[in-house]
Amino acid sequence: METNAETAAERKCPIETVIQLLGGKWKPLILWHLLDAAKRFSELEKLIPEVTQKMLAQHLRELEADKLVTRTIYPSVPPKVEYALSDYGKTMVPVLETMCAWGENHNRLSSRPIAQAIAPV
Amino acid sequence: METNAETAAERKCPIETVIQLLGGKWKPLILWHLLDAAKRFSELEKLIPEVTQKMLAQHLRELEADKLVTRTIYPSVPPKVEYALSDYGKTMVPVLETMCAWGENHNRLSSRPIAQAIAPV
DNA sequence: AGTCATGCTTACTTTTAAGTAAGTGCCCTA
DNA sequence: TAGGGCACTTACTTAAAAGTAAGCATGACT
Numbered sequence: 001m002e003t004n005a006e007t008a009a010e011r012k013c014p015i016e017t018v019i020q021l022l023g024g025k026w027k028p029l030i031l032w033h034l035l036d037a038a039k040r041f042s043e044l045e046k047l048i049p050e051v052t053q054k055m056l057a058q059h060l061r062e063l064e065a066d067k068l069v070t071r072t073i074y075p076s077v078p079p080k081v082e083y084a085l086s087d088y089g090k091t092m093v094p095v096l097e098t099m100c101a102w103g104e105n106h107n108r109l110s111s112r113p114i115a116q117a118i119a120p121v
Numbered sequence: 122m123e124t125n126a127e128t129a130a131e132r133k134c135p136i137e138t139v140i141q142l143l144g145g146k147w148k149p150l151i152l153w154h155l156l157d158a159a160k161r162f163s164e165l166e167k168l169i170p171e172v173t174q175k176m177l178a179q180h181l182r183e184l185e186a187d188k189l190v191t192r193t194i195y196p197s198v199p200p201k202v203e204y205a206l207s208d209y210g211k212t213m214v215p216v217l218e219t220m221c222a223w224g225e226n227h228n229r230l231s232s233r234p235i236a237q238a239i240a241p242v
Numbered sequence: 243a244g245t246c247a248t249g250c251t252t253a254c255t256t257t258t259a260a261g262t263a264a265g266t267g268c269c270c271t272a
Numbered sequence: 273t274a275g276g277g278c279a280c281t282t283a284c285t286t287a288a289a290a291g292t293a294a295g296c297a298t299g300a301c302t
Contacts, residue, residue, distance in 0.1 A: 161279090162279055163277090163278065166279095174279080175282090178280060194279095198277095198278090199278040200277090200278055200279060201279090202278085202280090
């Protein structure tokens with residue numbers, strides 16, 4: 001994918017970085033649900049009914065690989081696995097909150113045909 | 122796509138809203154370049170050399186449809202078209218800045234294998 | 243022996259996003 | 273009359289993301 005000389009760091013816009021970490025159809029929602037407390041796989045399934053197990057597992061694994069989320073296995077039976085924001089993930093909370101605040105406002109202003117918000121066109 | 126009863130507003134996570142607006146391979150970069158000043162099509166092409174005209178046009182049209190960006194045509198010849206953050210788009214600046222700040226920090230900490238940042242794994 | 247729950251994985255299909263390359267319309271300058 | 277600059281479109285191809293459906297391992301409970 002990176003075929004030319006410049007490194008990712010040199011030309012990458014930091015906004016893109018965040019979007020890449022959060023981009024993925026279910027990641028914002030997953031993080032959103034982890035904001036208040038750790039959740040197990042089956043809880044997330046219930047909280048996000050439209051997500052398939054495959055996508056939930058895949059996105060959780062990606063969030064884990066990106067160090068935003070931790071995965072803790074309790075050796076009980078039936079198995080219990082808990083997902084939580086990592087310390088590093090918590091550093092992103094202010095970002096998520098800022099996004100939330102804007103997003104809420106935006107949703108209020110425009111549900112569907114997006115925004116006829118401020119400007120008196 | 123929306124086949125069941127609940128409305129988008131009811132179940133949409135506000136973070137998702139922001140990501141949907143910014144999601145698109147070139148949108149963060151476009152916005153990033155519009156932060157300081159309005160730019161014309163050809164300027165954006167030069168600033169983002171990897172983008173194709175098709176994608177640049179498409180993403181600009183989407184940003185315009187979302188009211189984040191304005192498009193001003195100057196009836197000169199050859200044509201001149203300027204893209205700028207709308208007033209509404211400017212309300213997103215703090216969000217973009219927060220994301221930038223985190224993203225920069227993240228990029229610094231981890232160029233490539235992502236983040237061994239805080240937690241002493 | 244059969245069923246249940248949990249937390250997944252795998253193989254395959256469909257959908258969506260992005261990229262390629264060529265073309266358009268305008269008027270201006272050489 | 274020919275070519276150039278600007279700001280795009282259009283038709284088509286490719287690649288990436290998401291979805292579907294089924295299967296698996298463990299051990300407990302009946």
